[in-house]
Amino acid sequence: MSERPDIDPTRLQQRRRDLLVQEAVETRQRARLGGWFYAVAAALAFAVTGLEPVYRVAALATVAVLFALACLRVLVPLAAQPDERGALRYLRAIWAVVLANTLVWGAFSAWAQAALPDPAPLIALLFSGAFGMALAHTMCMRTVPSMLTILLVMLPTQAVLWRNVSAGVGAMWLIYTVYMLLVMRRSHREYRTRIELEEELRHQRNLFERQSRLDGLTGLPNRREFSACLERAHRAGTEGAPLSLLILDIDHFKRINDSFGHLAGDACLQAFAQRLQAFFPGEGGELCARLGGEEFGVILPSDGAAAGARAEAFRAALAGSGLAFDGQREPVTVSIGCGGFDPARHADADALYRHADAALYKAKLGGRDRVEYAL
Incomplete structure (x- = not known):
């Protein structure tokens, strides 16, 4: 050879x-x-x-x-x-x-x-x-x-x-x-x-x-891979497996780009992705993904209450320490929408996503830096 x-x-x-x-x-x-x-x-x-x-x-x-x-x-x-x-x-x-x-x-x-x-x-x-x-x-x-x-x-x-x-x-x-x-x-x-x-x-x-399944900036799975994994998780959920979905959005991300430049914004996204993956390391079928811009998603093999508790722990830890990027540490917070799978309400994966996304919107309207649950 x-x-x-x-x-x-x-x-x-x-x-x-x-x-x-x-x-x-x-x-x-x-x-x-x-x-x-x-x-x-x-x-x-x-x-x-x-x-x-x-x-x-x-x-x-x-x-x-x-x-x-x-x-x-x-x-x-x-x-x-x-x-x-x-x-x-x-x-x-x-x-x-x-x-x-x-x-x-x-x-x-x-x-x-x-x-x-x-x-x-x-x-x-x-x-x-x-x-x-x-x-x-x-x-x-x-x-x-x-x-x-x-x-x-x-x-x-x-x-x-x-x-x-x-x-x-x-x-x-x-x-x-x-x-x-x-x-x-x-x-x-x-x-x-x-x-x-x-x-x-x-x-x-x-x-x-x-590479077609990964986000080029953060190395996390991209939206295409996230959607495919969510479909598989939803099928497992209909058979009784626990499933929850988190959608996260970095608060006031535009301020970071405007204050420090787009390179610093990219570094912030990379640091956030690393923090997210360290907190949700992929055990038992977890998946962290970048959905686009400053929005991220996490698929969790757990019920809504457990997923909400972990989301709150992540939010609090981030708010308490901020992120180190571009040679400095800056205060960064995150808004999170949490949705637990309910077979009666979530006929498909898109229905679960819409509920978690609505919860994220509620968190933003409520002042950001908070976790809200899908109703």
Whole structure:
């Protein structure tokens, strides 16, 4: 795998893990198919001998072993969502089976050249060439085991050809083997380039998706994500789960912008978001979000009374300490509307939101720096 020095260590570790998992998934897809052809090829090579009694035991044993190895290539387990350890464990196991598969075939092919009557040696020879080239193209995910599989298929036959047929035929088979290894190396480079590109595209897509759900200034979920979460929470509420909603508005925020500038206003929003998230840290399904401007929302898995008590505690703490931003600490207060889910009144998530928003409006009319409850 090519390293990317421009990627931070956390991203690099995630990249390695994702590539390993993708490699395990693709290796499983490719390994499951090829094993059956070894058993079919051996059966065909024995069939053309007329299955004379002298070959029957060898035929049954060879085909049975190759068939069992084909079954193992399918049965080696891989989780539907493998982690890094599971992917690595699978790769070690499946490559061991594939290497055993090619070892058995290579031994059979060499034995066929030396012991079986025509045309069985030719059939074994043709299948060895086909298997070697198929391995070079399809089982190219890892260089060393891929090379070993090709060599296990090709070299036993090459040794017999060199000794029993002619040095020229043996040399031809050796050249063919080298060509397969070169093809495998090229296939490996193309495979790595492809999966690294696919991984980067997936990462960029996921990053874009995450960014589309977050507010760019505060890092909190944005209104789109808030609405989706509120819909899910409302569905859970209709099934009996407790649910409350807070809508918060920073009091007289325009004064901060007018007095200190918009950069200070942005810093104030960031400091407020940090304070809000620290007070409502997301335990048990809580969600803090920026709804727009100086307005924020909090979804709470609790009843209205408990949510109101927490809202009041947050309001009082903020009023008592203010916010530190732009190199200074300024008094900042907040108005909060609190709405507890009532299935009789809140047929949908929008109804709950409207009630909490009406409570916020009441808090503003009542002098701000206060918590009001939806009626």
